[in-house]
Amino acid sequence: MLDKLRPLFPYLNRYRGHLVRGAVAVLFYNASKVVMPLLIGHAVDDVVHHGVQGIVARNVILLVAIACVAAVCLYATRWILIGASREIEYDLRNDLFASLEKQSITFFHEHRTGDIMARATNDLNAVRQLLGPAIMYSANTVVFTAAALPFMIRISPRLTLLAFLPLPIASVVVQLMGRRIHQRFERIQAMFSEISAKAQENFSGVRLVRAFAQEEAEVRSFEEANQEYIRRSLFLVRIMAMLWPTLEFVLGLSIVLTLLVGGHQVVLGRVTAGQFTSYMVFMVQLTFPMLALGYVINLFQRGTASVVRIDELMKAVPSIQDESGNAVAIDAVPQGEIEFRNLTFAYGSGPKILDGVNLTIPAGSSLAIVGPTGSGKTTLVNLIPRLLDAPAGEVLIDGLPIREWPLATLRRAIGFVPQETFLFSTSIRDNIAFGVPDATDEQIEEAARRAHIAAEILEFPHGFGTLVGERGVTLSGGQKQRTSIARAILRNPRVLILDDALASVDTYTEEQILKGLREVMQDRTTILIAHRVSTARSADRIAVLVNGRIAQLGTHEELLAEGGYYAELFEKQQLEEEIVAE
C-alpha cells in the first residue's frame, strides 16, 4: 500500500512544515485528553476519602482548563492538517492539468473526456480525504492509544491485558475487509468514469441525440450504467455495514470485560474507585478513535485506489515532446520552407496512410492540397506542427529535421485552422486573441476583417465582446470557420495551414475570404486543403493526394492540361455551377 502512495511523497515533503506543526498540535491535544481521566479519577477518590467541597472545586477548575487546552489544540490540528490537505489538493490539481495539457492528441483519443474528468474530480477528492481526515484521525488514534496505555497498565496490567484481548480480532477483520474495500472502490471509480463519459458525450452530442430522437434510448442506457454504479456501490456498503458493527462489538466486549473484572478488583480493594473511574473514562475515550479506525481504513483504501488512477494520468509520458539538445535556439524564427522527404506514415500498427510523399514547399509560397476524402490530407498537415509525429528525418523545416526545432518555436511559427473548428465559451474577441494575449483591439478587428467576419461580428449586440458557445450566441459553421481563420491570422505566422477551412461558406463568401487571404498569404508559406477548385486555384501550386501518394503536382493551368483527378474535379464543379446558375 505504501508503494501505491509513493506519488504523494513529494507533495507531503513539500508541506512537511505543516505536518510537523500538525504533529505538535496532535501531541498536545492527546496529552490534554490523557490528563482528563486521571483528573476525574482524582476527583472521585477525593470525594470518597475526604468529601471536601474545596478540593472537588479545584479539580473541576483544572478539568475545565484542560478541556479548553484540548479544544484549542483540536482546532489547531484541524486547521493545520486539513489546511495542508487542501494545499496539496491545489498543487495536485494544477500538476494534473499541466500534465494533461502536455499530452499529444493521441492521448485524448485513448482516454475518454468523462473518464479524465472523473479522475480530476472524484478521485482527487478521495486523495484529499486521505491526506486530510484520514491522516488526522489515524494520528489521533495512534498517539492517544500510545499515551493512554502506560497509565492504563499502571492502574491495572491485568485489566489492560483483558480489555485489549479482543483487539487483535478487530485488526484481522480490518485487514481482510480493507483489501476488499480497496478492490470494490476501484471498480466503483471505474464505473463512475464510465457514467461521466456517457453524460459528457450526451451533452456534447445533444444535437445528434435530438435529431435522431434517441433521448429515451440514451436515458435507458444511462440508467443501466447508473444501476451498475449503484450495484457496485452497494457491494461496498455491505462491507462497510459489516465493518462498523464488528468494531463496535469488539469494543463493547472490551468495555464489558473491563466492567466485570474492574468492578471485581474494586471490591477486592486492588484498585480504588477513582482509578477504576479513570480506567473506564480511558476506555470510553478510546471508543471513538477505535471506531474512527473503520472510517479511516475506508478513506485510506479509497484514497490509495484514487492515487493510482490519478498517477496513471500524471505519469503518462507525452508521446510528442522536445527531443533533448534541439539544434535550433528557442527564439529562432523559421523561414518556412517545408519538405516531406520520402514520408511514410501509419497510425500505430495500422495501414500506411501516407506512402513515399516527396514534396518541398518553398518558404513564402502557397500550396493547395486536393484529393479524395480519406486520402491523408489532414494527416499530412498535422505532421507540420507535430500534432502527429512523422518518422525521424522525413519532415524538414528550413532543411532541418522537424525534431531539431523546439516544439514551442515550431508551433509559435504556425497558424493552424483545423478542419473541426473549436471556439471556447468566451467572447469572440478572446477567441480570436487566443494565442496572442497582448493583441490590441485594432489588431483583432484587422484579423477579423481579413477573414471576412468583422462586419457580421459588429452586427451582434455586443460586437467583439459577444459571448459564444454554451454561455452565448451560437455561430453558424461558416462564422466559426472564419473566426478560426482570424485567430490563425492574428498570430502573424510564418506558416499558415488551413485544413478545409472554407468548406462551410458559400462561393461568394469564399471569394471574399480568399481576397483577404491573398494579402495575408504574401511572403508566408501557406497550405490550403480544399475540396473546391475555386479555393485551390488561388495557390501557387496544387498537389493532388490520392491514397497517401502525390499523384499530381503543378499550377492550376498545368494540372488542367495534364488531365486526371484535378481536371475531372474542375469539370465536375464547373458543370455544377452552370446547373445552379440556370
Ligand SMILES: Nc1ncnc2c1ncn2[C@@H]1O[C@H](COP(=O)(O)OP(=O)(O)OP(=O)(O)O)[C@@H](O)[C@H]1O
Ligand atoms: N487517429 C487516427 N487513428 C487511425 N486512423 C486514422 C486516424 N485519423 C485518421 N485516420 C485514417 O487516416 C486516413 C486519412 O485520414 P485523413 O483525415 O488524413 O484524410 P483526409 O484526406 O483529410 O480526409 P477528408 O478529406 O475526408 O478530411 C483515413 O482512412 C482515416 O480513417
